[in-house]
Amino acid sequence: MPTxxxxxxxxxxxxxPIGPKRGGLLRSAxxxxxxxxxxxxxxxxxESTAALLITGVDDSLARARAVPxxxxxxxxxxxxxxxxxxxxxxxxxxxxWPDAAAEIPFAVLDxxxxxxxxxxxxxxxxxxxxxxxxEGLRRGHANPLLGSGAAMAIDELxxxxxxxxxxxxxxxxxxxxxxxxxxxxxxxxxDTLHVPQARAMAIRIGKEPLTRDEALQLAAAANLAVDDILxxxxxLPVDLxxxxxEPRWRKPxxxxxxxxxxxxxxxxxxxxxxxxAARETGxxxxxxxxxxxxxxxxxxx
Amino acid sequence: MSTTHIRDEAEALGHLGNAxxxxxxxxxxxxxxxxPGLDDADDVDDLVNDFFEAKGAGYANAVTAVPDDGAARRxxxxxxEHWLVDQVRKRPWGALRNRLEKRLERSNLFATSALAHxxxxxDGEDTDLLVGGDELRAIAASAPVEVAPAxxxxxxxxxxxxxxxxxxxxxxxxxxxxHVSDLTDICAHRFPSLxxxxxxxxxxxxxxxxxxxxxxxxxxxxxxxxxxxxHEHRAAQLLPTLSARxxxxxxxxxxxxxxxxxxxxGRSSAYSLIAQLRTRLIETAGDAERGREVxxxxxxxxxDDGAVVPSLDxxxxxxxNAN
Numbered sequence: 001m002p003t004x005x006x007x008x009x010x011x012x013x014x015x016x017p018i019g020p021k022r023g024g025l026l027r028s029a030x031x032x033x034x035x036x037x038x039x040x041x042x043x044x045x046x047e048s049t050a051a052l053l054i055t056g057v058d059d060s061l062a063r064a065r066a067v068p069x070x071x072x073x074x075x076x077x078x079x080x081x082x083x084x085x086x087x088x089x090x091x092x093x094x095x096x097w098p099d100a101a102a103e104i105p106f107a108v109l110d111x112x113x114x115x116x117x118x119x120x121x122x123x124x125x126x127x128x129x130x131x132x133x134x135e136g137l138r139r140g141h142a143n144p145l146l147g148s149g150a151a152m153a154i155d156e157l158x159x160x161x162x163x164x165x166x167x168x169x170x171x172x173x174x175x176x177x178x179x180x181x182x183x184x185x186x187x188x189x190x191d192t193l194h195v196p197q198a199r200a201m202a203i204r205i206g207k208e209p210l211t212r213d214e215a216l217q218l219a220a221a222a223n224l225a226v227d228d229i230l231x232x233x234x235x236l237p238v239d240l241x242x243x244x245x246e247p248r249w250r251k252p253x254x255x256x257x258x259x260x261x262x263x264x265x266x267x268x269x270x271x272x273x274x275x276x277a278a279r280e281t282g283x284x285x286x287x288x289x290x291x292x293x294x295x296x297x298x299x300x301x
Numbered sequence: 302m303s304t305t306h307i308r309d310e311a312e313a314l315g316h317l318g319n320a321x322x323x324x325x326x327x328x329x330x331x332x333x334x335x336x337p338g339l340d341d342a343d344d345v346d347d348l349v350n351d352f353f354e355a356k357g358a359g360y361a362n363a364v365t366a367v368p369d370d371g372a373a374r375r376x377x378x379x380x381x382e383h384w385l386v387d388q389v390r391k392r393p394w395g396a397l398r399n400r401l402e403k404r405l406e407r408s409n410l411f412a413t414s415a416l417a418h419x420x421x422x423x424d425g426e427d428t429d430l431l432v433g434g435d436e437l438r439a440i441a442a443s444a445p446v447e448v449a450p451a452x453x454x455x456x457x458x459x460x461x462x463x464x465x466x467x468x469x470x471x472x473x474x475x476x477x478x479x480h481v482s483d484l485t486d487i488c489a490h491r492f493p494s495l496x497x498x499x500x501x502x503x504x505x506x507x508x509x510x511x512x513x514x515x516x517x518x519x520x521x522x523x524x525x526x527x528x529x530x531x532h533e534h535r536a537a538q539l540l541p542t543l544s545a546r547x548x549x550x551x552x553x554x555x556x557x558x559x560x561x562x563x564x565x566x567g568r569s570s571a572y573s574l575i576a577q578l579r580t581r582l583i584e585t586a587g588d589a590e591r592g593r594e595v596x597x598x599x600x601x602x603x604x605d606d607g608a609v610v611p612s613l614d615x616x617x618x619x620x621x622n623a624n
Contacts, residue, residue: 003346005344005346005347005349005350006322006346008350009322009346009349009350009353010322012350012353012354012357013314013316013317013318013321013322013353013361014316015357015358016316016317016353016357016358016360016361017315017316017358017361018311018312018315018316018317018358018361018362018365019315019362042363042366042367044367044368044372047375049367049372049376051363051366071359071360071362071363072356072359072360072363072380072383073355073356073357073359073360074355074387075383078433078434085358090358090359090362091357091358092357092358092359092361092362093359094359110366110368111366111367111368113362113366114362142434142483142486143434143435145390145486145489145490145496146490146493146573146576146577146580147386147493147496147573147577148386148387148390149382149383149384149385149386149387149390150383150387151573152382152383152386152573153379153380153383154569155567155569155570155572155573156379156567156569156570157569158567158568158569159566159567159568159569159570160567162567162568162569163567251368254368
């Protein structure tokens with residue numbers, strides 16, 4: 001039986017809808033959503049999390065210029081630009097720190113929370129130079145008192161933003177072909193690593209990553225140096241590595257991650273797509289996206 | 302496997318649902334024992350509702366944007382902590398504002414402005430001089446105000462005769478006129494101990510401002526040698542009251558980056574820790590100038606005292622928000 005305070009809570013919940021005011025629910029990582037200027041996205045790396053406004057995109061390097069954002073009402077200081085609830089794309093005010101803009105890798109980005117229309121975006125990013133410029137927009141009132149809740153929130157936001165800036169992003173490998181062929185007979189791979197023949201074949205042609213332990217075992221069995229084994233594994237093609245940085249793959253990557261190791265899970269997913277490609281034609285980011293979609297769809301939700 | 306009940310439910314409803322309510326109440330139950338300043342009368346369910354009303358759609362959007370229920374709970378825990386800290390501070394803050402207004406009314410140095418809730422100098426112009434908050438706080442910090450520590454159950458004594466008025470006079474001379482909230486902010490920055498939880502609240506609420514006028518005038522500060530010995534003495538007195546964490550902050554007083562590494566916190570948090578300790582030391586020492594001298598003396602003492610500084614491992618655990 002709902003109590004009086006529960007009823008009140010549900011009334012408050014109805015008055016605080018999620019998602020943007022227009023266009024219904026625009027949640028989560030829709031496969032068609034590219035990272036673009038004006039988006040407010042949730043970003044996280046390990047335990048550090050923050051909402052960010054994308055103000056610039058370097059598509060080839062999968063890096064974005066971003067501004068820290070607070071959705072927490074009352075969290076602001078004198079360098080904040082606040083979009084009041086009336087002018088906000090969400091049913092609540094949003095605070096931005098345009099002067100704190102910095103680069104982050106796509107790999108930290110996740111859910112799309114809202115999009116800021118271009119005109120409003122320009123005012124927000126320019127506001128610090130032109131003072132108050134638009135209705136529903138204002139500068140932060142004052143710096144919060146030391147030790148107050150708002151001061152704690154701002155510190156946590158900027159600490160998290162610092163972690164996000166330093167998170168690993170796209171590293172472009174020099175070539176998409178292995179440095180050397182793996183000169184190990186197929187049966188030896190099957191017996192040593194206890195893998196099915198299909199995976200053994202993929203390992204042999206360098207389209208399947210090995211753990212350090214597996215590489216050590218194989219090196220011992222084949223009487224080779226570990227480096228010879230590791231050199232025979234092809235780095236992922238540039239377009240595939242680039243596509244894997246898109247936030248649309250964050251969820252399946254996170255689902256696969258063991259102990260939060262997203263980097264490892266991303267590489268693993270990449271090699272699955274790479275093996276699939278061995279039986280298909282076509283290249284470029286678009287093709288890799290389709291293959292990744294097929295893999296993720298096949299494993300269900 | 303991590304669950305996403307809170308988000309799934311919200312996406313189906315368009316707003317937060319039962320899973321969020323249950324989680325929010327559980328987070329509040331977890332935090333309440335850490336905030337003894339809240340009355341027993343504060344029903345947790347009511348506090349949850351007050352929090353939700355204050356944070357509204359911003360909270361609903363934030364808590365459904367994080368990857369799973371665990372992250373939603375961690376985010377809620379942080380927001381609840383921020384909010385509870387402010388709820389507890391609001392009470393002494395309101396008392397401070399009331400007392401400050403009485404003090405302004407009683408002095409013939411100050412007059413009410415034509416603008417509601419604003420104060421100006423009795424013989425000054427009723428106008429805004431557009432000076433930054435940081436500058437005003439620096440002016441307040443440079444004005445000497447002795448704070449006598451509360452003895453037993455007695456009230457905190459804030460300033461010898463006319464010292465608080467002198468500080469307000471300097472601030473209003475620079476600012477022209479100020480809202481009483483801004484004046485309260487400046488005082489709250491200048492005297493952070495007045496905003497510490499329950500004990501300070503009680504002391505502040507019970508402050509009889511007359512007591513301040515009855516205290517004896519301060520020393521004239523003529524002899525530097527005496528002053529220097531005074532700072533060293535003050536530093537030596539303070540040293541045992543510093544926590545292990547405070548000592549670490551002192552060691553890295555001019556090196557926020559080093560402090561961040563040492564404590565395993567972010568740089569912004571390190572800056573705040575240093576600023577907080579500086580403000581506390583200014584309050585204790587009497588003004589910014591003497592605060593600096595005491596800090597200098599303390600740095601010497603803490604560095605000499607290196608051998609007895611407790612293990613830093615304990616502290617980095619206690620202070621970490623970055624793991």
